[in-house]
């Protein structure tokens with residue numbers, strides 16, 4: 001039998017998990033090759049037994065990402081792509097899959113969906129929602145790109161990006177929001193203060209089954225549960241209730257989009273229940289080491305090789 005090879009599409013920066021993953025695949029006699037998505041014109045796709053898109057971190061900074069992926073669909077022939085094209089198409093935009101989940105009755109963190117160029121001001125949003133602490137983020141984004149927290153105190157407003165803190169005496173005297181609205185579709189979400197005390201929980205699914213959970217914490221003087229901004233990631237022993245909450249959401253995704261090699265469901269708990277923050281279905285970090293799940297992930301990939 002020919003040795004098998006998996007092609008990992010990437011955009012210049014892989015997950016830190018990649019080296020360990022490639023080593024583990026190699027121990028199973030499977031070769032891993034990185035394929036730069038921006039330079040893949042002359043690739044012989046039929047040399048591959050599987051194409052994996054999960055290393056395409058930073059896709060939101062490549063405006064032609066979707067068209068490149070669409071272009072691949074016609075070229076791959078019988079070589080499978082994972083997660084599938086239909087998952088990728090839905091997962092790129094939170095306004096797509098996340099809004100569908102909300103409409104299907106999933107407990108999403110209260111969210112307002114806005115279209116690029118829509119004529120609405122921050123004051124109108126505050127008036128409409130009654131929120132004085134909320135997050136504004138592009139619907140196509142990752143790694144907190146262009147996400148900021150807005151804290152309103154009377155007529156004063158504080159806008160906090162990951163690393164910049166701006167204060168305005170008058171809500172009207174800033175154009176951070178209008179600039180973003182000119183750039184892209186946006187979602188505005190009520191800020192969940194429980195993230196400071198309880199963290200953000202990530203439920204990782206491998207091969208269509210719950211595998212493990214991770215708790216991400218926020219560093220002092222920050223608001224983002226992200227290791228890049230000083231947060232920690234730790235293994236989390238999820239309760240049976242929490243797992244069935246995540247499974248309920250996963251089932252909805254599974255029914256709609258079919259097979260998942262991997263999926264991650266992110267939630268923030270309030271004092272009563274879990275609320276969905278987002279699902280990472282395309283390029284998630286899976287915390288395979290923390291969840292002792294590397295071997296499980298490799299076995300799941302093996303099942304999908306042609």
Ligand SMILES: Nc1ncnc2c1ncn2[C@@H]1O[C@H](COP(=O)(O)OP(=O)(O)OP(=O)(O)O)[C@@H](O)[C@H]1O
Pocket residue numbers: 109135137141142143144145147189190191192193195200223224225226268277278
């Ligand atoms: N409604 C919210 N309440 C509290 N914190 C939030 C909220 N929305 C976003 N955050 C913080 O911002 C981070 C990034 O938000 P989110 O996961 O929705 O966007 P993303 O662009 O997909 O980013 P990433 O790729 O880092 O996950 C979250 O991990 C969390 O720390």
Ligand SMILES: [Mg+2]
Pocket residue numbers: 266278
């Ligand atoms: Mg996230």
